[in-house]
Amino acid sequence: MADQNFLDEINKRRTFAIISHPDAGKTTITEKVLLFGKALQTAGTVKGKKSGQAAKSDWMEMERERGISVTTSVMQFPYGDSLVNLLDTPGHEDFSEDTYRTLTAVDSCLMVIDSAKGVEERTIKLMDVTRLRETPIITFMNKLDRDIRDPIELMDEVEDVLKISCAPITWPIGSGKGFRGVYHLYNDEIILYQSGMGHTIQERRVIKGLDSDEASRLLKDDIDDLRESIELVRAASHKFDLEEFLAGQMTPVFFGTALGNFGVDHMLDGLVQWAPAPLGRETDKGTVAATDPSFSGFVFKIQANMDPNHRDRVAFLRVCSGKYEKGMKLRHVRINKDVRISDALTFMAGDRSQVEEAFPGDIIGLHNHGTIQIGDTFSESEMFRFTGIPNFAPELFRRIQLRDPLKAKQLHKGLIQLSEEGAVQVFRPLKNNDLIVGAVGTLQFDVVVHRLKTEYKVEASYEPISVATARWITADSVADLEDFKKKAHDYLALDGGDNLTYIAPNMVNLQLAVEKYPKVRFDKTREH
Numbered sequence: 001m002a003d004q005n006f007l008d009e010i011n012k013r014r015t016f017a018i019i020s021h022p023d024a025g026k027t028t029i030t031e032k033v034l035l036f037g038k039a040l041q042t043a044g045t046v047k048g049k050k051s052g053q054a055a056k057s058d059w060m061e062m063e064r065e066r067g068i069s070v071t072t073s074v075m076q077f078p079y080g081d082s083l084v085n086l087l088d089t090p091g092h093e094d095f096s097e098d099t100y101r102t103l104t105a106v107d108s109c110l111m112v113i114d115s116a117k118g119v120e121e122r123t124i125k126l127m128d129v130t131r132l133r134e135t136p137i138i139t140f141m142n143k144l145d146r147d148i149r150d151p152i153e154l155m156d157e158v159e160d161v162l163k164i165s166c167a168p169i170t171w172p173i174g175s176g177k178g179f180r181g182v183y184h185l186y187n188d189e190i191i192l193y194q195s196g197m198g199h200t201i202q203e204r205r206v207i208k209g210l211d212s213d214e215a216s217r218l219l220k221d222d223i224d225d226l227r228e229s230i231e232l233v234r235a236a237s238h239k240f241d242l243e244e245f246l247a248g249q250m251t252p253v254f255f256g257t258a259l260g261n262f263g264v265d266h267m268l269d270g271l272v273q274w275a276p277a278p279l280g281r282e283t284d285k286g287t288v289a290a291t292d293p294s295f296s297g298f299v300f301k302i303q304a305n306m307d308p309n310h311r312d313r314v315a316f317l318r319v320c321s322g323k324y325e326k327g328m329k330l331r332h333v334r335i336n337k338d339v340r341i342s343d344a345l346t347f348m349a350g351d352r353s354q355v356e357e358a359f360p361g362d363i364i365g366l367h368n369h370g371t372i373q374i375g376d377t378f379s380e381s382e383m384f385r386f387t388g389i390p391n392f393a394p395e396l397f398r399r400i401q402l403r404d405p406l407k408a409k410q411l412h413k414g415l416i417q418l419s420e421e422g423a424v425q426v427f428r429p430l431k432n433n434d435l436i437v438g439a440v441g442t443l444q445f446d447v448v449v450h451r452l453k454t455e456y457k458v459e460a461s462y463e464p465i466s467v468a469t470a471r472w473i474t475a476d477s478v479a480d481l482e483d484f485k486k487k488a489h490d491y492l493a494l495d496g497g498d499n500l501t502y503i504a505p506n507m508v509n510l511q512l513a514v515e516k517y518p519k520v521r522f523d524k525t526r527e528h
């Protein structure tokens, strides 16, 4: 039996990520959330706008310029009686793989929508990912200080396009210059907005009761309209249902402005009240519950050179069950080796420090000396592996060229380390000494060259190469695989983890190969 302390620690945790289309306000909300979590003194530190050229180095220098370093890709802070873990996801779509994997490590998501624009393309894609695990979604309709679309229309769009029912929790009173605040449908409270207060936590003026005299007095001409629209909203929209929310079928909707720091706290209140405490995770031997007292966790992200002074590589591990204690011995399941972990890191907004203990839902950083891969399981006793952490076949390929041939060894090392992070993949054809970089988005190519130069002192450039797609190869019998290796030799390569891949010059070639070798599997994703 798990002891009560342990259960309390689990129950107070909420681990979530923000999904949104670029520019909807993710960074601004993160900043305000940290302000409420007392992790930032004044908001405005997470700043930095990705414009044009600058986007190339978004990832490290930009993050640093933003004032909180990349270590804050995980942020832990207290809110009320809860302890919240917010996992950041890269904004640029070229880093979508990283985002997908991060979403496997959370228990709920906040969806941010620009209320002037409605549901945008990247949100649709990310919602598809959250649906794979039926992740509960909270919605924040942002930018109410601007002229927005009709709120009812916005909710209809979410329902139609994203196939999730909307239950408004708050309702906006006006928008743009006429934005007065929101009405809380369940607390029967009007919360008044005051502009120009976005950088601090403000005491908001709250009016109890839509039908109160005070409401009539303060909202004057607007009150009749408000009463009417609330009546309409109550009749026409769904009532919040916790079970449907937890099943990922209904989203509570909040309205506000992140920039004006209004409504973010209502959303946070909803998060700690309704979002699930750390959930169990699937393994190849069944589900592991968070309350299982034996420690287990999986690696969903690896980052090299987080701290250039230390040139270290950190593996981010989501604790799934049990308790981490400094110095404990864990089984690194894939390589079947016991390791003593005495220097795991924790991430308290901005600072990283050594963690003494961690509980399910928490993220800890393990120092990686090249043995850890994305998807790896660490466990105190059981030999199982967590499943469902995908690696996607890249869609863009380039041959990398070295300016100084004597640096071949550094290039190789740099590419392998960067590919461990999972953002790009490296392929070494069996037939020659080429190094081919594969990526899901073009920005990653620039980032690789930039990082090779700054972190590994290697100058490299790209050449086009005729590779259209890659597939991971497996077969049930060794003989079939060997036969295939002989026959398809010229199209085969090893990826950064030495897995066999087929690199096809075009889709027709791939299709023919798939038909010709029915005993071999050509997989578009490789599950770690």
Ligand code: G4P
Pocket: 020, 021, 022, 023, 024, 025, 026, 027, 028, 029, 047, 048, 049, 091, 142, 143, 144, 145, 146, 256, 257, 258, 259, 260
């Ligand atoms: P992102 O991380 O999702 O890409 O969005 P981010 O928070 O960077 O916000 C994108 C732009 O939208 C920023 O403006 C930001 O200030 C603005 N914004 C965010 N929330 C609100 C809001 O509630 N109201 C209004 N009016 N604007 C909001 P920018 O001009 O592109 O950048 P900056 O110069 O302000 O940093």
